[in-house]
Amino acid sequence: MNMKSLLGLAGAIAILTGASWTRAAEVSVAEFTSLDNEYWSNFDKGARQAAEALGLEYRVLTNGGDASKQIGNYEAQITAGAKMFFGNAQDVGNVKQMAEKVKAAGGTYVGIWDALPWFHPIDNGADNYAYATFFAPDGEDNAYVIAKALFEKMGKKGNLVHITGYPGSSAEISRTLGVxxxxxxxxxxxxIARQPGNWNQIDSRKVMEDLIVANPQIDGVFGQNDSVGVGAMQALEDAGLKDIPVVGLDGNAETMDLIKEGRFFATMSFTPAWQAGFSLVRAYDVAHGWKPGACERMMYMGATLITAENVEAYTKFLEGDKLPFDWKKMSRTLNPDNWDPQNHVWPIDAAQMWRTAEKPAGYELPKEYTAEFGAGCVDKLKADYESHYKSRIPE
Structure with a gap:
């Protein structure tokens, strides 16, 4: 039977069964740690709504923090025919593996949060865009901004406690540099103290309890993320110390409520729903032929300092089931002239970002990137993205 006959038979079956004869939707895959975590739950919400807006089938896979399971998830989805992937890496060593597997399958991968030091997306192949882009908040600058806000709240003097995350992680290093x-x-x-709280509330609470006993005068606490900050706050309150300002980073809903109650001074919100949707849209654009410049292959994403002054406006902006983002308007292929990132986005200086990591012998950043960087791409792209940023997140 020839192809024309086969198509005719398929159409007849569709009519007889009442089924519609349409092309299968393209698949977008988000892969991350766990849906039990509030951050990733919000991330999933944004990804789902962006996929729906773009007419994509959305699949979400979690790995429970298991780096080997993450690789297995990618392999299974590639075997099933998926082409668009985005998410973080459970181990930075996974970045190269995932990028190479997606490249071999002719797909597109957008990495967020975790980059393998001295492995630029162009290193995955200068003649392809399989490792399309890497996105992350500027951990050093965000920590610097909120640390200064804390120090001002402390009256520019006093004893500071810094409870960190896991030693050695990329976010840990960059945030400590900012502090x-x-x-x-x-x-x-x-x-007066810098000790790890392992990114979680329970460990950080215990660390803070011990530090309260050891230090009779504490005037401020910097938590490496919101969970760390909340654990420290609880220990302080249990000890009857309720006027010591505490900060964290993430922008979790619980933290927003604590800021409204006056129990927590500030957080830096990364708007995970926007992060997910923007990453999915970027994967979609590259998969549909848009080619980012060398300087656009690694980009920072904006964050918002949240205090009592703007917490109501920020939470109201994001409340409700439908998120306030126009996902199609983010797309460079669907809106080549009037695209809107709907957040601050600007290029990463790769050498500066990886300056604390040992560079492999003989490694040099890709010539395509260094040429654009030398020509002033950072300032040019930052201005371009800002000029298109019309639908704004409350700041």
Whole structure:
């Protein structure tokens, strides 16, 4: 039977069964740690709504923090025919594996949060865009901004406790660099303790309890993320110390409520729903022929400092089932002239980002990237993206 006859038979079957004869939707796959975590639950919400807006089939896979399971998830979805992938890496070593597997399958991968030091997306193949882009908040600058806000709240002097995350992680390193940068500008702020809280509330609460016993005077606490900050806050309140400002980073709903109640001073929100939708849209655009420049292959994403002054406006902006983002308007292929990122987005200086990581012997950043960087791509692209940023997140 020839192809024309086969198509005719398929159409007849569709009519007889009442089924519609349409092309199968393209598949977009989000892969991350766990849906039990509030951050990733919000991430999933944004991804779902973006996929629906673009007419994509959406699949979400979680790995429970298991790096080997993450690789297995990618392999299974590639075997099933998926082509668009986005998400974080459970181990930075996974980045190269995932990028190479997606490249071999002719797909598109957008990485977020976790980059393998000295592995630029162009290193995955200068003649392809399989490792389309990498996105992350600027951890160093975000920590610097909120640390300065904390130090001002402390009256520019006093004893600071810094409870960190896991030693050695990329977010851990960048945020600590930001705190240290701020400390240099506030000589009367004394760092009296820096101990790991392992990114979670329980461990951080115990660390803070011990530090309260060891230090009779504490004037401020910097938590490496919201969970760390909340654990520290609880320990302080249990000890009857209710006027010590505490900060964190993430922008979780619980933290927003604590800010409204006056129990938590500030957080830095990364708007995970927007992160997910923007990453999916970027994967979609590259898969449909848009080619980002070399400087657009690694980009920072904006974050918002949340205090009592703007917490109501920010939470109201995001409340409700339908998110306030126009996902189609983000697309460079659907709106080549009037696209709108709907957040701050700007290029990463890769050498600066990886300056604390040992560079492999003989490695040099891709010539395509260094040429654009030398020609001033950072300032040019930052201005371009800002000029298109029309639908704004409350700040």
């Amino acid at each position: 240290d940068k701020a400390l240099k500008e506030y000589p009367e702020i004394k760092l």
